[in-house]
Amino acid sequence: MAQKILQPGEIGQHEPFPAVVLPTDPQQFANRARRFEHLARSHAMAPLLAAMAHIAHAQHAALGAQAPAAIADEPLARSREHGMPALSYQDERDPAWLTDLDHILASLLACPEPVLQDAARRLQAIAADGREAIADAVFGGGIAGNDPEAHAILSPLVGAALQVWWTRQAGSMKLDDIGMVGSSTVCPCCGSRPVASVIEIGPQQQSLRYLHCSLCSTQWHMVRVTCSACESTKQVAYYSLNGADAEQPSQKIAFARAESCDDCHSYLKIFQREKEPMMDVTADDLATLMLDMLVDEAGYLRSGPNLLFSPGVPDEPDNG
Numbered sequence: 001m002a003q004k005i006l007q008p009g010e011i012g013q014h015e016p017f018p019a020v021v022l023p024t025d026p027q028q029f030a031n032r033a034r035r036f037e038h039l040a041r042s043h044a045m046a047p048l049l050a051a052m053a054h055i056a057h058a059q060h061a062a063l064g065a066q067a068p069a070a071i072a073d074e075p076l077a078r079s080r081e082h083g084m085p086a087l088s089y090q091d092e093r094d095p096a097w098l099t100d101l102d103h104i105l106a107s108l109l110a111c112p113e114p115v116l117q118d119a120a121r122r123l124q125a126i127a128a129d130g131r132e133a134i135a136d137a138v139f140g141g142g143i144a145g146n147d148p149e150a151h152a153i154l155s156p157l158v159g160a161a162l163q164v165w166w167t168r169q170a171g172s173m174k175l176d177d178i179g180m181v182g183s184s185t186v187c188p189c190c191g192s193r194p195v196a197s198v199i200e201i202g203p204q205q206q207s208l209r210y211l212h213c214s215l216c217s218t219q220w221h222m223v224r225v226t227c228s229a230c231e232s233t234k235q236v237a238y239y240s241l242n243g244a245d246a247e248q249p250s251q252k253i254a255f256a257r258a259e260s261c262d263d264c265h266s267y268l269k270i271f272q273r274e275k276e277p278m279m280d281v282t283a284d285d286l287a288t289l290m291l292d293m294l295v296d297e298a299g300y301l302r303s304g305p306n307l308l309f310s311p312g313v314p315d316e317p318d319n320g
Contacts (some may be wrong), residue, residue, distance in 0.1 A: 017204050020178055020188055023171045023217035029060035029164070035280040039287045049287060051113050052308060055160050056283075058107035062100045062164045068172035069096055076177050083179040085191040087169050089139055089215060094165070097135075098128055101161035108157070119153050126154075134158045138307060152310040159307030166190055166216035184222045185229055187213040193304035196269040196281050197228055197259070209270070212281040214305050227261035228268045229303035235262035238270075239295050255279075256288045258295040266303040267295045282306060 033056035040049035071086060079086035101123070108120040123131065134151070137144040138159050143151045170189045181188045194211035210219040211228055226233050240254040255275040260267040269291065273279055285306050292302060
C-alpha cells in the first residue's frame with residue numbers, strides 16, 4: 001500500500017506517533033553484532049565489518065554487566081522545563097564509563113582478531129587520564145596525542161564504551177523526563193549529533209523519518225526533506241552511489257542515500273528500513289563508506305559521527 005510522505009507543515013495532520021524513542025532494547029548491541037556479521041559475508045570491507053562485530057558483541061556483554069547510574073534531579077528538571085539534554089555529553093563524565101571500557105577490553109582480549117587483541121592490550125596500559133583524553137578527542141573530532149594511527153585504532157574502542165554507558169543511561173529515562181529541545185538537529189537526551197536518519201516502518205512510525213543518536217542510541221522524529229544539520233528545507237538534495245537525485249523521496253529510492261544541503265554544505269545518510277528491515281544504523285553506515293566518499297568528493301562535510309570509526313584528520317596543506 002502506498003504511504004503518504006509527511007512534509008513540513010503537515011505534522012498536525014498525521015496520526016499520533018512517538019516523538020522520541022528511548023533505547024530500551026537489551027539486545028540492541030547483540031543485534032548490531034549480527035548485522036555486522038551478515039554484512040561481512042559478501043562485502044569488500046569484510047575484515048573491518050567482522051572486527052566491528054566483535055566490538056558490538058563486547059558492547060552487548062558490557063551493557064548487561066552493570067546497572068544504570070541514578071540521574072540527578074537537577075538535570076532531569078532542566079530537561080523537563082527547558083529542553084536541555086539531561087545526559088549532555090558536554091557535562092562532566094561519570095568515571096563509570098571506564099568500567100564499561102574495561103569490560104569491552106576484556107572481551108576483545110579473548111576474541112580471535114589479533115588487531116583487536118593488540119588494541120585492547122594497548123588501551124589497558126593507558127591510565128585513566130589518557131583514556132579520558134581519547135574520549136575528549138572522540139567527542140571533539142580531534143586526535144589524542146601525536147600519533148594519528150594509534151588514535152585511529154584505539155578511539156573506536158573508547159567510542160564503543162561511551163556508547164554503552166550513554167545508551168544504558170538513556171534507556172533508564174522516562175519519556176516524561178525529556179523536554180522539547182530548541183533544535184531537532186541534536187539528541188534530546190545527550191545533545192549529540194545523529195549518525196544517520198531512517199525512514200521507519202511499523203504501525204506508529206510508518207514512513208516517518210527518525211534521527212538516530214550516534215552516542216546514546218535514542219531516536220527522535222524530524223520531518224522529511226529537511227536538513228538534519230541546519231533544518232533548511234530549501235537546498236536539500238539526495239545522492240546515491242548512482243549519482244545525484246534531486247527528486248523528492250519516494251518508494252523507489254535506494255536503501256542508502258546521502259541527504260545534502262547547499263545552505264550549510266553538510267550531509268548525512270538516510271536509510272529506508274522498508275528495503276532492509278534488519279538494518280542497524282551504525283553497522284549499515286560503516287558498510288556504506290563508499291557513499292561518504294562520493295558526497296565528500298562533491299564538496300559536502302558530514303554533519304554527524306560514527307563513533308566506531310575514526311576518519312582521521314586531513315593533512316595540512318603544503319604551503320612550502
